[in-house]
Amino acid sequence: MSKSIFLGIFHFIVIALIQILILNGLQLFGYINPLLYIWFILLLPISSPAWLVLLSCFTMGFVVDVFEGQMGFHAAVTVFMGFIRPLFIKVFFENKDSDLDTRVTIAEMGITRFLPFAFIFVFVHHFLYFTFEIFSLKEFFFTLLRIFLSTIATTLLIVVMDLMFIKSKK
Amino acid sequence: MHNLIRFLRRYYFIFLFLLLEGFSIYIISQNSYYQGSAITAFANNISGKFNTQTYNITHYFNLASSNEALVKENAMLRAKIQSSYVKYEKKVFQIQDTVYKQQFEYEDAKVIQKTINKRNNYFMLNKGKINGVKKNMAVICPNGIVGVVVNVTNNFSLVMSVLHQDSRPNVKNTRTKITGTLIWEGGSYAKGKIIDIPSSIPLKKGDTITTSGFSQDFPEGIMIGTIESFTKDSGNGFYNVTVKFSTDYNKLEYVYIVKSFFKEEQVELTKDIKNE
Numbered sequence: 001m002s003k004s005i006f007l008g009i010f011h012f013i014v015i016a017l018i019q020i021l022i023l024n025g026l027q028l029f030g031y032i033n034p035l036l037y038i039w040f041i042l043l044l045p046i047s048s049p050a051w052l053v054l055l056s057c058f059t060m061g062f063v064v065d066v067f068e069g070q071m072g073f074h075a076a077v078t079v080f081m082g083f084i085r086p087l088f089i090k091v092f093f094e095n096k097d098s099d100l101d102t103r104v105t106i107a108e109m110g111i112t113r114f115l116p117f118a119f120i121f122v123f124v125h126h127f128l129y130f131t132f133e134i135f136s137l138k139e140f141f142f143t144l145l146r147i148f149l150s151t152i153a154t155t156l157l158i159v160v161m162d163l164m165f166i167k168s169k170k
Numbered sequence: 171m172h173n174l175i176r177f178l179r180r181y182y183f184i185f186l187f188l189l190l191e192g193f194s195i196y197i198i199s200q201n202s203y204y205q206g207s208a209i210t211a212f213a214n215n216i217s218g219k220f221n222t223q224t225y226n227i228t229h230y231f232n233l234a235s236s237n238e239a240l241v242k243e244n245a246m247l248r249a250k251i252q253s254s255y256v257k258y259e260k261k262v263f264q265i266q267d268t269v270y271k272q273q274f275e276y277e278d279a280k281v282i283q284k285t286i287n288k289r290n291n292y293f294m295l296n297k298g299k300i301n302g303v304k305k306n307m308a309v310i311c312p313n314g315i316v317g318v319v320v321n322v323t324n325n326f327s328l329v330m331s332v333l334h335q336d337s338r339p340n341v342k343n344t345r346t347k348i349t350g351t352l353i354w355e356g357g358s359y360a361k362g363k364i365i366d367i368p369s370s371i372p373l374k375k376g377d378t379i380t381t382s383g384f385s386q387d388f389p390e391g392i393m394i395g396t397i398e399s400f401t402k403d404s405g406n407g408f409y410n411v412t413v414k415f416s417t418d419y420n421k422l423e424y425v426y427i428v429k430s431f432f433k434e435e436q437v438e439l440t441k442d443i444k445n446e
Contacts, residue, residue: 051183051186054183055186055190057190065197067217067221070285072194072196075190075193075194076198079190080187080191083187133288134289139355139356
């Protein structure tokens with residue numbers, strides 16, 4: 001138990017640093033702005049207590065907000081993702097994973113189940129964040145393009161990082 | 171009472187969600203446009219210190235290009251000082267110094283935090299109230315314009331970049347002297363757009379665009395960029411001009427904050443008009 005808490009804190013710091021120091025300064029082709037920090041929410045064990053998930057979401061969002069100088073946006077969207085996370089878990093894990101320490105990783109889910117989960121999760125998050133950030137429908141198609149391209153970039157980044165660094169517990 | 175506790179236990183997830191979400195939205199509503207509030211000031215102070223540390227490390231990687239920009243500017247300034255002019259006339263007119271009154275003063279500053287990939291972008295500088303920085307001061311860099319100060323704390327200030335939907339500096343074409351408005355529509359940070367130039371005036375690719383000096387913030391003649399392409403908008407009789415910025419905002423490091431001595435007087439003059 002305490003091991004997974006330390007692992008969680010370690011993930012939090014590393015992912016937050018990658019987001020703040022590298023990805024926030026990045027702009028690819030004028031559209032792509034990967035928000036890798038959402039990966040942290042995926043990495044929480046699916047049996048984590050609900051309040052812990054919500055608080056982690058808020059803290060991660062808030063930290064990214066503070067260092068981007070854009071208060072509250074990431075926090076609000078990420079807390080919402082924490083709220084609908086049980087829904088995703090219900091759909092993608094049909095009781096057959098009796099081991100509650102399971103996490104949303106390629107090693108434990110298999111790529112065919114992991115990819116739709118990660119993609120849809122990231123897409124919902126990006127959709128909310130980018131529309132919320134602009135807060136108008138004025139440049140709707142431009143925003144939509146940004147959402148799609150950034151979602152693909154973030155998902156790709158998550159898959160690569162997952163394959164490189166996350167090992168199966170079994 | 172027992173029922174209440176049971177009720178809370180059962181639905182605590184939703185309550186906690188509403189609480190955190192409500193708090194986030196409250197923060198957004200408080201500082202959507204960086205209005206100085208306790209939370210922003212606190213967060214800015216923390217991230218400011220952190221960013222100073224990061225900056226201390228990362229600025230080594232940009233030293234070469236920064237130096238180059240400074241050297242260029244030095245050369246330009248050197249060309250302007252009196253000793254670099256040769257007197258052709260024999261007759262010398264003595265000009266009293268009192269004829270000139272200094273209008274602008276420049277405070278140098280370093281960029282310690284920046285975004286370039288949002289729809290609305292900001293820079294954070296390492297100079298604040300104690301250095302005499304005030305709201306609405308213009309910020310320029312050796313290569314061109316940067317933005318306008320929108321919020322100041324004691325040690326740091328926040329600059330609304332020209333890469334922002336509310337940034338609308340007045341600009342002019344140096345060849346034809348015709349003025350327009352610079353806007354940024356998102357996308358690449360290397361390109362902006364100029365509107366309000368009537369299509370009856372001929373334009374050329376590569377024309378230089380500078381600030382017009384009509385808005386009180388920016389001094390006249392600060393470089394913005396060159397015209398990359400333009401099309402005639404048949405609907406309203408204006409050009410649709412794409413301009414390539416002379417500044418690489420992603421590499422921006424050293425900037426100058428412009429203090430205008432006449433600004434307050436000018437604002438005072440137009441105050442009554444706006445009120446009507």
